[in-house]
Amino acid sequence: MLVDKAKCVGCANCVSVCPMGAIHIGPDRKAEINQDECVECYTCYRGLSTEHLPPFLVRSVRGVLRLFRLRFEPDPDVCPTAALTPNEITWPRLVRRAFSDPVVPHESTGTKGRGTAEVKTNDVTGRVGPGQVGFVVELGRPSVGARFREVDKVTHALADAGVTFEPNNPVTYLMSDVEAGQIRPDILNEKILSCIVESKAPLERVPAVLDAIEKVSKGLDTVVSVGVSSRCDSEGNDPLKKILEDAGYTFYRGKVNLGLGKPAKA
Amino acid sequence: MTNTLHRYGNPESLRDDYIVFAIPARGINDQGCVEKLRTFLRSALKYNPVNVGEGAKGGIFRPSKSLNLISTYLRPRKHGVAPQEVAEGVDGPGTVAAVFDNKESMERFLEEVKSLDLGISVNVSALVDDTREACRLVGICPHSVEYSLGFRGRTERLASRRVLELSTMCGHGMVSFRLAQKMIDQIKEGRQTPEKASTFMAKFCTCGVFNVSRARRLMEEARVSD
Numbered sequence: 001m002l003v004d005k006a007k008c009v010g011c012a013n014c015v016s017v018c019p020m021g022a023i024h025i026g027p028d029r030k031a032e033i034n035q036d037e038c039v040e041c042y043t044c045y046r047g048l049s050t051e052h053l054p055p056f057l058v059r060s061v062r063g064v065l066r067l068f069r070l071r072f073e074p075d076p077d078v079c080p081t082a083a084l085t086p087n088e089i090t091w092p093r094l095v096r097r098a099f100s101d102p103v104v105p106h107e108s109t110g111t112k113g114r115g116t117a118e119v120k121t122n123d124v125t126g127r128v129g130p131g132q133v134g135f136v137v138e139l140g141r142p143s144v145g146a147r148f149r150e151v152d153k154v155t156h157a158l159a160d161a162g163v164t165f166e167p168n169n170p171v172t173y174l175m176s177d178v179e180a181g182q183i184r185p186d187i188l189n190e191k192i193l194s195c196i197v198e199s200k201a202p203l204e205r206v207p208a209v210l211d212a213i214e215k216v217s218k219g220l221d222t223v224v225s226v227g228v229s230s231r232c233d234s235e236g237n238d239p240l241k242k243i244l245e246d247a248g249y250t251f252y253r254g255k256v257n258l259g260l261g262k263p264a265k266a
Numbered sequence: 267m268t269n270t271l272h273r274y275g276n277p278e279s280l281r282d283d284y285i286v287f288a289i290p291a292r293g294i295n296d297q298g299c300v301e302k303l304r305t306f307l308r309s310a311l312k313y314n315p316v317n318v319g320e321g322a323k324g325g326i327f328r329p330s331k332s333l334n335l336i337s338t339y340l341r342p343r344k345h346g347v348a349p350q351e352v353a354e355g356v357d358g359p360g361t362v363a364a365v366f367d368n369k370e371s372m373e374r375f376l377e378e379v380k381s382l383d384l385g386i387s388v389n390v391s392a393l394v395d396d397t398r399e400a401c402r403l404v405g406i407c408p409h410s411v412e413y414s415l416g417f418r419g420r421t422e423r424l425a426s427r428r429v430l431e432l433s434t435m436c437g438h439g440m441v442s443f444r445l446a447q448k449m450i451d452q453i454k455e456g457r458q459t460p461e462k463a464s465t466f467m468a469k470f471c472t473c474g475v476f477n478v479s480r481a482r483r484l485m486e487e488a489r490v491s492d
Contacts, residue, residue: 259409
């Protein structure tokens, strides 16, 4: 993303909406974007409403108001002069947008958002079967971001803990060695808003896998959010709850797949 | 796409946050699902959701790309589209969601969704005990469950509790810490109302799962208690 300096009037609304804190007001009193920190999420470009006011008019009004010690302050969701401008990005920077802008579908899975289905469609796909547990480890969200070198640490730790990575997941597609959890080296320095590593393991491996996640998380320069999933029995109860309680975890929020989906007839 | 698993807050803070979403499975039952997704959203509208959304076009609250002097300053600003427009605007496979701020509405909607027998996956993202209770009431046996175990790692890089409660209501992280903090500050200074502030933040959530009702309550609490 770029700022059109000819249009920018330095209102700073884009500064506060940037999830990565990558935008600041420069010495010329106009917005500037730190390209190394920008994850191409398009939040500023898409989320801000645009007024298309003539920049000279806005600058003049601001100047006059300043004389009276007043401040020109557009609504916080508006870029008054439509100064944010997307630029063309190429590999490896392309992964930033794929993992940061939820409107862009992942080429690998064809799914928007973070590109994952988890157990949201488990009633149709049977992705996580009886006796299995799904793990979703999200890095970078909220508002911290993550480099793929941090993701690489987590995928290695998970691989060592004996999980099976979900093949239909955008992060798995970027592994050069899936068995070892190795992320391809050319993207390791790319920063993204967040990504979700999906894997599964047998039910009895839950404490060991969660322990591995706890340990690797302590050495990361980002935040991690962890989700675990399992199938319910014929009564609607799940075996995971007791395992998590016994392991000392506190949990009360989650997603419940109601089982109303049906696979298409062959 | 909704990514609602890790909404921040204790059970008391999450008492008015129920997201019900429908999602087709790619390559299995996504063919011909558009009308089913529209039906899902149309049905949701009968139970007064506080937001509805679909991944491609967004929720009720959307930015406008064609504001001018008149539409911004001389007329009341429009902050989005009618809920019906969201439902009728679904034109491809994807996730559609309805957000409720009370359990009763969510339960009544689940009852209708069950009777519709759409054949696509439906999930509830909320306090799990509330969802289980609703399932029992409506006669649904849950298929799978996914628990949030919260945050790990450099948690000192996260914002304050109040900011996190607001920011994580967009599961893709599009509502920045700074925007949430700015809205709280402006409300405390009397320069913004919780109603407007929640609307501004909701526009950045591209899936329409931002709960404006909970946001208003949280900001009102911040205004009177901090």
